[in-house]
Amino acid sequence: MSADYRPETICIQSGWKPGKGEPRVLPIYQSTTFKYENSDQMGRLFDLEDAGYFYTRLQNPTNDAVASKITELEGGIAGMLTSSGQAANYYAIFNICEAGDHFICSNSIYGGTFNLFGTTMKKQGISCTFIDPDASSEEIEAAFQPNTKAVFAETISNPSLVVLDIERFADIAHKHGVPLIIDNTFATPINCRPFEWGADIVTHSTTKYMDGHAMSVGGAIIDSGNFDWMAHKDKFPGLTTPDESYHGLIYAEKFGKMAFIQKATAQLMRDLGSIQSPQNAFLLNVGLETLHLRMPRHCENALKVSEYLEKHEKVAWVNYAGLKSNKYHTLAEKYMPNGTCGVISFGLKGGRDVSIQFMDQLKLAAIVTHVADARTCVLHPASHTHRQMTDEQLIEAGVAPDLIRFSVGIENADDIIADLEQALAAI
Ligand SMILES: *Cc1c(COP(=O)(O)O)cnc(C)c1O
Numbered sequence: 001m002s003a004d005y006r007p008e009t010i011c012i013q014s015g016w017k018p019g020k021g022e023p024r025v026l027p028i029y030q031s032t033t034f035k036y037e038n039s040d041q042m043g044r045l046f047d048l049e050d051a052g053y054f055y056t057r058l059q060n061p062t063n064d065a066v067a068s069k070i071t072e073l074e075g076g077i078a079g080m081l082t083s084s085g086q087a088a089n090y091y092a093i094f095n096i097c098e099a100g101d102h103f104i105c106s107n108s109i110y111g112g113t114f115n116l117f118g119t120t121m122k123k124q125g126i127s128c129t130f131i132d133p134d135a136s137s138e139e140i141e142a143a144f145q146p147n148t149k150a151v152f153a154e155t156i157s158n159p160s161l162v163v164l165d166i167e168r169f170a171d172i173a174h175k176h177g178v179p180l181i182i183d184n185t186f187a188t189p190i191n192c193r194p195f196e197w198g199a200d201i202v203t204h205s206t207t208k209y210m211d212g213h214a215m216s217v218g219g220a221i222i223d224s225g226n227f228d229w230m231a232h233k234d235k236f237p238g239l240t241t242p243d244e245s246y247h248g249l250i251y252a253e254k255f256g257k258m259a260f261i262q263k264a265t266a267q268l269m270r271d272l273g274s275i276q277s278p279q280n281a282f283l284l285n286v287g288l289e290t291l292h293l294r295m296p297r298h299c300e301n302a303l304k305v306s307e308y309l310e311k312h313e314k315v316a317w318v319n320y321a322g323l324k325s326n327k328y329h330t331l332a333e334k335y336m337p338n339g340t341c342g343v344i345s346f347g348l349k350g351g352r353d354v355s356i357q358f359m360d361q362l363k364l365a366a367i368v369t370h371v372a373d374a375r376t377c378v379l380h381p382a383s384h385t386h387r388q389m390t391d392e393q394l395i396e397a398g399v400a401p402d403l404i405r406f407s408v409g410i411e412n413a414d415d416i417i418a419d420l421e422q423a424l425a426a427i
Helices: 007-013 039-046 061-074 085-094 111-123 137-141 166-175 251-272 278-288 291-311 329-335 352-361 391-396 413-425
Strands: 078-082 102-106 127-131 148-154 180-183 201-205 219-223 315-319 343-348 377-379 404-407
Touching: 007 061, 007 291, 061 078, 061 219, 061 278, 078 085, 078 251, 085 111, 085 148, 085 180, 085 201, 085 219, 085 251, 111 127, 137 166, 148 166, 166 180, 219 251, 291 315, 291 343, 291 413, 343 352, 352 404, 352 413
Parallel strands: 102 127, 102 148, 148 180, 180 201
Antiparallel strands: 078 219, 201 219, 315 343, 343 404, 377 404
16 A cells, blocks of 8 residues: 555555455454465475465464554554554563563553563563653663663553653663654554654554454554664664574564564564454454544543533542643644543542542443543543552552543543533532
8 A cells, every 4th residue: 555645544445455356345364274385385484484374373364454554554664463452562572672681661651561561571580660751861861771672651651641752762762772662552643653753663552542442452563664673783682693493594684674573473473372363353453444533533522521620620630631731731732733542530629539439420431441442431540450559659650549530432522521510410
């Protein structure tokens, strides 16, 4: 597909490109295996000498079509789907870090990622220093160690809604010879394309806005192709020295700019197997076809709801970067001039207990773990997603104990506001 198409056209037209007589709609290749004419053809695939499908754990045509649509939306050169956003973030780091390595991560991130990086990966010998994304560049640079291999952050953090100064983070990472990995889940490439600001790798929980209908868990990793692994050969031996499990092949030599995704597919997916099911990829593709219509409506509704809440006497505070009063408004205008996302957060006067009472009064907005889909939903992170954290860790992660995460859907904004009004009246 021509790289000149605009995002709206990419959402609809990219990915699956049928030939003569083939299905117009992306088919679900519900097959674990793929047939070849002779033994040598198959052998060459195993040596990575030829490109082709042989086993769905590594690659599947349905998944690849959807990955290529997301890659085009982000302006990258290669991409892959994973079974979840968790798998995407794990693979993105594990593809370049091994036991004994270290990376730097914003402390304002999704709770699941915080647990993965801070606890589980630590057990694998990969350590992570969490830094305040608003800290000075000097403070962030002080966290670098000789074994630091990456910097990781979210475009808009879930649920603290910190807007990242992507350009500043890219400069810091590159000054130290490591890539910047950005989880772009909340902004989506409709509102922000981190590669344009210097990020090297982008990850997604496609479970959120991309799917958009709360139907299927999934993830994606996209590579800009801009990071020169060979220029930092000693730092990234996984990409720049022979892989014994592929007869001594060197990914960065053999695949050049495509090395990162090739390695994550041929090695990590082969060995760890967090593949997205083709059925889920199909559903994700249906979601992607309307992403460009849904995101502006999410943003428009979220702005109306946060303006309403900001004026309400029972509301202690509202956090939404779309609000002029917001700390991150200027950064949001720079990186996301068309809007940020549909997720807002707020606290009520009276604190944690009142917040919980209020949530129980809501009728339209459902209490669900999910966030960022077509239906308005609500969650109290301190009681739910971030339950494992101490109050101290919560505050450090920008998640006040009274914080209500409100994911504004694409219903009529007046109906969402009426629901909030009746719940506020009841407390
Ligand atoms: C939900 C989420 C994840 C994890 O994704 P899953 O698809 O639930 O595994 C990662 N990052 C962000 C920003 C998220 O919101």
